[in-house]
Amino acid sequence: xKDAMMKKDKKLIPAIxxxxxxxxxxxxxxxxxxxxxxxxxxxxxxxWSRSRExxxxxxxxxGNTQKIKEIKYDCDGDSILVLVEQKGPACHTGNxxxxxxxxxxxxxxxxxxxxxxxxxKSVIIRQLYEVVSxxxxxxxxxxxxxSLHMKGMNEILKKxxxxxxxxxxxxxxxxxxxxxxxxxxxxxxxxxxMVEKKIEPDEIFDELLSRRK
Numbered sequence: 001x002k003d004a005m006m007k008k009d010k011k012l013i014p015a016i017x018x019x020x021x022x023x024x025x026x027x028x029x030x031x032x033x034x035x036x037x038x039x040x041x042x043x044x045x046x047x048w049s050r051s052r053e054x055x056x057x058x059x060x061x062x063g064n065t066q067k068i069k070e071i072k073y074d075c076d077g078d079s080i081l082v083l084v085e086q087k088g089p090a091c092h093t094g095n096x097x098x099x100x101x102x103x104x105x106x107x108x109x110x111x112x113x114x115x116x117x118x119x120x121k122s123v124i125i126r127q128l129y130e131v132v133s134x135x136x137x138x139x140x141x142x143x144x145x146x147s148l149h150m151k152g153m154n155e156i157l158k159k160x161x162x163x164x165x166x167x168x169x170x171x172x173x174x175x176x177x178x179x180x181x182x183x184x185x186x187x188x189x190x191x192x193x194m195v196e197k198k199i200e201p202d203e204i205f206d207e208l209l210s211r212r213k
Contacts, residue, residue, distance in 0.1 A: 011033070013079055016082070024096070025099055030048050030050060031080065038057075039068060043068050125191070132195045159189045
């Protein structure tokens with residue numbers, strides 16, 4: 001409970017990322033003291049992920065890194081401007097900047113009812129990945145995940161095969177809710193496989209984005 005409260009009360013400030021040559025605004029992220037210090041020490045941008053509740057380095061999986069050229073902060077001392085040399089696109093969509101959509105677009109999906117990061121339901125994939133990783137690293141004896149890990153890769157692959165068959169059978173004979181349930185089971189076991197093979201969720205997202213073309 002104490003750790004949860006600390007995360008809830010974590011002090012964050014917005015960090016505006018700007019191309020140091022063109023002055024184009026590339027993205028907005030959040031930093032805490034630790035991520036700011038790591039950015040200063042390494043010369044590359046580090047942020048705090050509100051959805052994953054962990055530090056992350058920009059470009060760690062995609063290779064689209066940001067080399068820091070200058071850091072400024074505003075008159076109130078509650079936001080910072082980071083001028084960077086951007087390698088590759090800054091946005092996870094593959095666009096150079098995250099700010100590529102026009103507000104005048106009649107199909108804009110701005111949601112004032114909840115923060116944008118809550119609207120991204122892919123967050124649950126990252127969160128589940130973290131849970132699976134922690135169950136294995138902490139050697140939770142009463143955890144199904146850990147017991148599956150201990151049985152080895154053959155058992156994990158066997159479960160993936162079984163769950164795939166369950167989806168096929170559900171799709172032929174059962175209701176939509178049953179198909180959704182079976183797909184959830186398969187995704188869980190695929191995430192166990194990803195953890196075992198050290199494949200990060202963002203690597204899968206990047207692969208899917210690359211196929212969008």
